[in-house]
Structure formats: structure tokens, C-alpha cells
Amino acid sequence: AQSVAQPEDQVNVAEGNPLTVKCTYSVSGNPYLFWYVQYPNRGLQFLLKYITGDNLVKGSYGFEAEFNKSQTSFHLKKPSALVSDSALYFCAVESAGNMLTFGGGTRLMVKP
Amino acid sequence: DAGVIQSPRHEVTEMGQEVTLRCKPISGHDYLFWYRQTMMRGLELLIYFNNNVPIDDSGMPEDRFSAKMPNASFSTLKIQPSEPRDSAVYFCASSFSGVAFFGQGTRLTVV
Numbered sequence: 001a002q003s004v005a006q007p008e009d010q011v012n013v014a015e016g017n018p019l020t021v022k023c024t025y026s027v028s029g030n031p032y033l034f035w036y037v038q039y040p041n042r043g044l045q046f047l048l049k050y051i052t053g054d055n056l057v058k059g060s061y062g063f064e065a066e067f068n069k070s071q072t073s074f075h076l077k078k079p080s081a082l083v084s085d086s087a088l089y090f091c092a093v094e095s096a097g098n099m100l101t102f103g104g105g106t107r108l109m110v111k112p
Numbered sequence: 113d114a115g116v117i118q119s120p121r122h123e124v125t126e127m128g129q130e131v132t133l134r135c136k137p138i139s140g141h142d143y144l145f146w147y148r149q150t151m152m153r154g155l156e157l158l159i160y161f162n163n164n165v166p167i168d169d170s171g172m173p174e175d176r177f178s179a180k181m182p183n184a185s186f187s188t189l190k191i192q193p194s195e196p197r198d199s200a201v202y203f204c205a206s207s208f209s210g211v212a213f214f215g216q217g218t219r220l221t222v223v
Contacts, residue, residue: 043214
């Protein structure tokens with residue numbers, strides 16, 4: 001079965017510092033991987049996806065993610081965090097039929 | 113397009129009552145998903161449809177839950193009878209070519 005794990009419940013970072021939100025995956029075959037963000041009282045919003053090709057994927061709001069096949073990881077990164085980046089972040093893997101399986105989520109807190 | 117539209121945004125009901133949640137997907141999307149989000153269990157997929165046909169309902173917790181998609185522009189999730197443990201935020205999402213777009217959710221409180 002396809003699955004993703006987010007080992008950190010919360011990540012704290014100072015504004016202006018780089019941030020990393022971790023995700024590891026377990027899939028059979030080639031993984032289709034996604035990152036979504038959820039702001040308070042809102043639905044999830046798509047940030048970026050990895051299907052194939054370049055291991056560094058660029059997405060919305062200055063976020064990027066690095067696919068590492070040997071470490072089965074897909075970590076979300078941003079060079080310089082903003083207070084407005086504070087939100088809940090979900091990693092997901094696509095299974096058959098466009099179905100997404102989400103990780104448990106990581107709360108990102110960016111402090112001024 | 114206005115995105116995925118869910119109604120109502122908030123629902124408070126008494127235990128034992130029937131609850132119906134509604135979703136209008138984005139036009140042209142061929143997949144529709146119902147998710148439930150709670151603090152304890154995170155995001156759970158309840159059921160999904162492809163071209164209006166239910167494909168996988170293994171996530172539906174009990175027979176009290178049912179979902180329909182009578183046409184490409186409308187879906188419902190019904191809980192009958194409702195119980196306090198059904199309290200959660202219910203999300204509808206639609207997708208085309210793999211990227212899912214979520215509605216703003218319905219916050220259900222069963223008292």
C-alpha cells in the first residue's frame with residue numbers, strides 16, 4: 001500500500017531563515033508525490049507535485065521540494081520563511097485512480 | 113470557476129438526526145473525493161467517485177454513512193443517524209489529471 005509519513009508534528013523557524021518540512025514515502029513503483037498547505041478554517045491548497053524528471057520541484061509561494069529516491073524522501077523547503085507561511089502542511093502520495101493518501105500533517109510556525 | 117463549493121459551511125445537529133452535506137465540484141473534473149478531518153485521525157478518505165461512479169468506499173466508517181453523485185456537478189454525503197463521534201470537518205475535493213482542489217469544508221458538530 002502507498003503511504004507517506006511526516007515525522008514532525010511541528011516545525012518552528014524564525015522569519016528569514018530557511019525551512020524544511022520532512023516527508024518520507026513508501027510506494028511500489030514510481031511515486032507521484034504532492035505537497036498541500038492548509039490555512040486556518042480553509043481547505044487544502046495544492047503547492048507542488050513530483051511525477052518524474054528533475055529531483056527539485058518548484059511550486060507556489062516560493063516553495064520547492066527535493067525528491068530523493070535513495071532516501072525515499074520528499075522534503076518541502078523554502079530559502080527564506082515568512083510569518084504568513086505559518087500553516088499546516090501535508091505530504092501526499094497518489095494511489096490508483098487519482099486517490100491521494102495524506103500524511104499526518106506538520107504545523108509550521110514562523111516567528112517574527 | 114468558483115472552485116469546489118460545499119454547503120453548509122457549518123452544521124450543528126442533535127444526535128440521531130439526519131445530516132446531508134453537499135458538494136459542487138469544479139466543472140470538467142472527473143474525480144470527486146470526500147474526506148473527513150479530525151484532530152485524532154487527521155485526514156481520512158471516505159469515498160471517491162470517477163465519472164459519477166463510486167470507485168472505493170472502504171473508508172466509509174459505517175452503514176450510517178452514504179454518498180451519492182447523481183450527476184457530474186453534484187454530490188452528497190449523508191449521515192443517518194448522526195452521532196457525536198461524527199463531529200469533524202468534512203471536505204469535498206475534485207480533480208483532473210491528479211491535482212486535487214478542495215472545498216472550504218463543512219464543520220459538523222453533533223450534540
